[in-house]
Amino acid sequence: MTVLNIDRVTCDGRGMCAELLPELLELDDWGYPIVRSADVPPALMDHARRAIEACPVLAFRLYEDPTAASRVTPRAAPPPIRPPATGR
Numbered sequence: 001m002t003v004l005n006i007d008r009v010t011c012d013g014r015g016m017c018a019e020l021l022p023e024l025l026e027l028d029d030w031g032y033p034i035v036r037s038a039d040v041p042p043a044l045m046d047h048a049r050r051a052i053e054a055c056p057v058l059a060f061r062l063y064e065d066p067t068a069a070s071r072v073t074p075r076a077a078p079p080p081i082r083p084p085a086t087g088r
């Protein structure tokens with residue numbers, strides 16, 4: 001299972017992730033993302049990867065281990081899934 005996690009300390013609330021993944025995210029009144037569902041279904045993985053690429057501060061992450069996203073601080077977290085290089 002793949003889960004999404006947002007580092008709330010790093011996130012600056014520009015909301016790009018919610019625009020790219022509205023099925024799982026919405027924005028609060030200040031433009032910060034609210035996670036409706038952290039589980040990323042396979043059909044939304046491409047959208048989730050685009051959200052990772054679009055996050056200007058690398059606060060949006062995906063984890064294969066569902067316990068990893070909630071158990072640790074960003075410094076101690078296991079490496080998140082990185083989207084493949086697009087060559088842009």
Ligand code: SF4
Pocket residue numbers: 006010011012013014015016017018031032033054055056057058059060
């Ligand atoms: S794209 Fe990144 S910085 Fe912007 S709201 Fe989403 S997680 Fe926060």
